[in-house]
Amino acid sequence: MLTIKTIDDININERLYQLNLGPQHPSTHGVLHFLLTLDGEVVVKAEMLIGYTHRGHEKMAENRIYEQFYPNTARMDYLSGMIFNTGYCETVEKLCGIEVPKRAQYVRVITSELNRVASHLLGIMDFVMGIGAYTPFLYGWDDREQILDLLETISGSRLTYNYSRFGGVRVDVDQAFCDGARRFVDRLRGRFKLYKDLITDNIIFIKRTIGVGVISKDVALDYGVTGPTLRGSGVKYDVRKNEPYSSYQDFKFEIPTKEEGDCMARYLVRMAEMEQSLNIIEQALDNLPEGPVRADVPRFITPPAGDCYHSFESARGAVGYYIVSDGTRIPYRIKVRAPSFSNLFVMNKILPGHFVADLVAIFGSIDVTVPEIDR
Amino acid sequence: MLTEGQKKLLEELKNSLAKSVSEAKISESDYARTGYHLEFKSSQTGSRRVAKEMKRKQFNLETVTAVDFIDSFEIVYLYFNYYQDNIRVIVRIRVPKNEPPFTISAVYPEAIWLEREVYDFFGIRFKEHPDLRRILNPDDAVYFPLLKNFGKTKITDEIDDMIC
Numbered sequence: 001m002l003t004i005k006t007i008d009d010i011n012i013n014e015r016l017y018q019l020n021l022g023p024q025h026p027s028t029h030g031v032l033h034f035l036l037t038l039d040g041e042v043v044v045k046a047e048m049l050i051g052y053t054h055r056g057h058e059k060m061a062e063n064r065i066y067e068q069f070y071p072n073t074a075r076m077d078y079l080s081g082m083i084f085n086t087g088y089c090e091t092v093e094k095l096c097g098i099e100v101p102k103r104a105q106y107v108r109v110i111t112s113e114l115n116r117v118a119s120h121l122l123g124i125m126d127f128v129m130g131i132g133a134y135t136p137f138l139y140g141w142d143d144r145e146q147i148l149d150l151l152e153t154i155s156g157s158r159l160t161y162n163y164s165r166f167g168g169v170r171v172d173v174d175q176a177f178c179d180g181a182r183r184f185v186d187r188l189r190g191r192f193k194l195y196k197d198l199i200t201d202n203i204i205f206i207k208r209t210i211g212v213g214v215i216s217k218d219v220a221l222d223y224g225v226t227g228p229t230l231r232g233s234g235v236k237y238d239v240r241k242n243e244p245y246s247s248y249q250d251f252k253f254e255i256p257t258k259e260e261g262d263c264m265a266r267y268l269v270r271m272a273e274m275e276q277s278l279n280i281i282e283q284a285l286d287n288l289p290e291g292p293v294r295a296d297v298p299r300f301i302t303p304p305a306g307d308c309y310h311s312f313e314s315a316r317g318a319v320g321y322y323i324v325s326d327g328t329r330i331p332y333r334i335k336v337r338a339p340s341f342s343n344l345f346v347m348n349k350i351l352p353g354h355f356v357a358d359l360v361a362i363f364g365s366i367d368v369t370v371p372e373i374d375r
Numbered sequence: 376m377l378t379e380g381q382k383k384l385l386e387e388l389k390n391s392l393a394k395s396v397s398e399a400k401i402s403e404s405d406y407a408r409t410g411y412h413l414e415f416k417s418s419q420t421g422s423r424r425v426a427k428e429m430k431r432k433q434f435n436l437e438t439v440t441a442v443d444f445i446d447s448f449e450i451v452y453l454y455f456n457y458y459q460d461n462i463r464v465i466v467r468i469r470v471p472k473n474e475p476p477f478t479i480s481a482v483y484p485e486a487i488w489l490e491r492e493v494y495d496f497f498g499i500r501f502k503e504h505p506d507l508r509r510i511l512n513p514d515d516a517v518y519f520p521l522l523k524n525f526g527k528t529k530i531t532d533e534i535d536d537m538i539c
Contacts, residue, residue, distance in 0.1 A: 051509075320453070333521075337437060
């Protein structure tokens with residue numbers, strides 16, 4: 001049994017030392033720096049040093065018009081760029097009072113959910129690879145590649161899509177895309193059994209994840225944790241259900257939760273969420289309405305003075321855009337609430353008492369993207 | 376449309392928030408247009424009293440940010456009620472540039488990093504903050520990037536030429 005030590009309990013004669021994990025380290029998913037105070041192999045105090053990839057997106061927003069800021073949004077969370085793009089469009093539409101055609105909303109839902117599945121696949125496989133299993137990673141990458149190919153056919157790029165537009169989407173989806181999406185849904189459903197055998201039932205994976213990195217419900221809420229990490233701690237909160245945006249109220253889906261709050265719970269929530277996303281995609285494809293995919297919106301928009309907050313669910317948690325407009329074509333202030341920022345900070349609280357090797361498991365299971373934290 | 380539970384909670388909130396800070400302006404807002412239900416405006420620094428009140432009502436802190444209005448700062452706190460009635464409350468505190476508000480990090484630990492970020496970009500030194508250092512910008516930076524007088528490039532003029 002591991003006894004948990006805090007920095008106050010340490011005898012001065014014991015030898016503490018510091019370890020710099022990162023900024024360049026294969027398991028930190030980007031340029032992130034952990035400054036660890038260690039007692040042997042056990043973490044006593046952890047500090048996260050961030051900002052290595054700070055690009056000043058929020059300042060850039062104040063120097064360009066609304067349309068010009070649009071491509072920046074996908075650069076923040078490059079793994080769920082479609083969701084970030086669409087969320088920004090929805091915020092500006094809310095601010096201007098633009099009504100989006102139903103077909104465009106459905107197309108946005110389909111593409112966003114495909115992007116969510118791709119992001120979860122990458123998140124899970126990176127996590128599993130971080131704790132030593134290389135094979136599942138290759139299978140997961142294969143599946144993710146199908147989504148990227150599919151989204152490439154409609155948007156022309158693989159990660160930073162820029163597919164949504166104010167008032168709709170850029171081009172309509174064709175029959176080939178719909179057929180491809182259906183084929184993918186069937187394909188991934190058949191793969192869950194494989195993933196269960198490869199990962200969920202793997203004894204090494206079980207030993208590395210169960211009971212490791214427990215985030216209790218209260219801690220999660222105090223630290224503003226959202227997304228699969230919060231749902232792994234037993235809180236049933238999903239922006240898609242709590243504040244339905246776009247047309248998520250039209251679809252039947254569950255919010256998977258787990259009470260344990262450990263790495264295994266977070267992994268299982270992500271897995272279950274992918275199945276729910278597939279259900280949403282299938283329903284949206286079945287009921288895809290006819291009609292235009294873009295509202296009649298001026299080429300350059302000028303929102304009225306005022307402010308607006310819009311929250312939406314990315315693959316990592318609740319993102320929020322807060323836009324202050326002074327009635328000109330240039331935003332007065334744009335604030336992005338990045339879910340990874342809060343999700344990372346909770347590690348400060350839960351890391352003490354864990355082994356250094358567990359840090360990789362905990363970090364992988366929380367699944368943050370660094371450019372989104374640094375913005 | 377608001378549900379019965381939401382209406383009840385909004386009434387309760389209005390009463391209890393009015394007590395916490397006198398001279399505050401509390402008004403309901405159009406959720407479909409602005410994304411929040413209740414707006415709390417004050418020129419006094421009652422941020423900590425409001426935070427305690429929100430914590431008591433089981434609200435969670437979504438984000439803390441600031442807006443630079445040249446002559447003063449507006450500190451914006453967004454609270455959201457996760458699993459009861461889905462009410463979002465925006466708290467705006469107008470403070471003069473030389474008079475920062477108290478930290479709320481004792482009430483919501485999440486605010487430790489959020490307020491560090493606000494300090495990093497606006498230079499607002501929250502009183503009694505446990506760990507007020509730079510977070511995203513370099514430690515030795517001498518600037519506060521999101522102030523309106525910082526780094527205004529010529530791009531804005533060029534945009535106007537381009538569009539017209």
